[in-house]
Amino acid sequence: MSNRRLLVFNILRGVAAIMLALAVAAVFIFLTSKEPLTAMKYLLLGPLVSFKATGLVFNSTGLFTILAAMIPTIFTGLAVCVMFSANQFNLAGEGVVMLGGFVGALCGIYLKINSPLHPVVCVLVAAAVGGVIMLIPALLKVKLGASEMVTSLMLNYIIMFVVLHFLNYNFADRTKGSTQTYPILDTARIPEIIANGTKLTWGFVIAIIFVVLVALFMYRTKWGYAIRMIGINQSFAKYSGMQVGAMIVLSQVIGGVLSGMGGSIEVLGRFNSFLWKELPGYGWAGITIAILAKNNPIFVPFAAFFIAYLNKGCQQMATYSDVPSEMIDIIQAAIFLFFAAEQFLAKYRQKIVVKNTQMDLANQAKAAANAEGGSH
């Protein structure tokens, strides 16, 4: 019973953090906009509702595009969950998504394989490359003690420029106006679940399957337990005989595999060719999502939905009012800060804990009294 009360508290606390962040957003909107109410309306309701003369109408296309936007960020969110659980602040997910997308696209263009197998091969190759790349920060951390945070940040830039080099010098389709690869073969495309142009592909289903797989891995296997234990108390994990070094490497390789997959599935599902010219931002979104999900894989889809909703809301706001869509970064940063704040509303948690304990003690006393009464 006491656990349930704490759970309710945690949910309320999350809602409070989101409300505060939206309040911050509202302040900025009222400061900048000449039409603040319109802006707020599109930010909060725009993603799922159309405003018709007759009233509000639920917009199913909106829902599909939000679900579609979740595909890459579910993968990066899961990747960050695994790495942060082991206390590995590896931030290279951003670069690995781009690399995964590029490698996946190249496999989709140059490998000749039959249809159902082709995208599978592309995604697996991208995942493998992602995992191998993450060995760099992971091994440097374990073998030499170099900060994975700094090496992974540098890795993002290195990956971006190397991908752009190969895109421009080796794989560009010169018949096109902008820099992009040749078209991805039809056999390699990941099809939409319902062909309605919203880009909600089978990638979404794969993403949800991976949510379950990663959750099982983290909470039902020896390795998952070791990874979480290292995050909670590395010395304890070491002295209880866990192979800390190997697990640290494993957590980051898994992070790389998931990020690489996410990038390739996104490119093969959404685009006709590879055309990213800068880091796509899904790695950073993954960090926000993992924070919202408290590093628990099961909560990742919900957090991803929330971020995708906000993103769409900001785009709608930018289209229909005078507030720029970069507002999203301010809202995200605010949510991020309050969500990650352990002491945010801690006084109330303290009160709940005290109350729970008092009730437990009272119950125990009652039970003891009853037992005594019975024995006489």
Place this chain on the structure above:
Amino acid sequence: MFEQFLSTILKAEFLFSVIRITAPILFAALGAVVAEKAGVVNIGLEGIMMISALFGVLFSYWTQSWLIGVLGALVIGVLLSLMMGFFAFKLKTDIILAGIAVNMLGAGGTIFLLYMFTGMRGNTGALVTPNTLIPVVNIPLIKDIPILGEVLSGHSVLTYVAFLFVWLLWAVLYKTSIGLDIRAVGENPDAAGSVGISVERIKYIAIAISGALAGLGGAFMSMYYSQGWNSGMVAGRGFIALAAQAMGRGEPLGTMLSSLLFGLAQALRTKVSGLQGVSSYLVSVIPYVVTVIGLVIYAASTMQKVKKHHTKAQKGA
């Protein structure tokens, strides 16, 4: 091609550009040094640089004074780092996550703020006038020395300030009581607390100095280096600064040397990309690769020392 390359880098002009390019990295790296001395990882340097760079331009535009612009950037840097401190020390947000949040503000928030204040998108080209740029200084006597004068004279005021701060920060850390407190808190917060040092206060002071330095780095970028603010301007310099701090063993002088190394890598990048037949993308990788290699060498040498220490201790026993 190689000869052509050599002849470009063996010029006073090249060394001049190394110093110029080093300055903003040095500011941020010194910011990393002071924070790290107090046991605080300031990964938000990148975002602080972006935001103060923007406000430097805005303040100088509003007042038509470069000095107020620079001071404004510094104040914004302090405010942002105090905000990070509030979340990290008071509300117990992980300091790395607080830093990532500041970086988010730096990436997209700046574009929003620019639009909010000026209605412009992406860059501030139109706001820049000679009044609003940090002036350059020709040092008397030195400027007349051949070669040396060309290398050392004619930099912006802030460039000299950056290198002056190396000494100043060393003096603060090692010759003042506040410096002693900062180092004590970083070494062992419990011990520092037990002798009556307010650990939280010292951490706030350290991160505020760190933010002020990053703010100056930001002002340097927008008000001198690229003469105006644009969204891709800082390009990882805040992160490179963290690497420079690690490689400089957390000491001001060592950090200056590693910052110079990264400055050299950046300067090489600009020179080499001017040559024909070289991929500008691969050249762009140089500073980041140098950073990783630098970190690896530093980490490997530290590891070796620790091992030696261990074997000695074992032999002794």
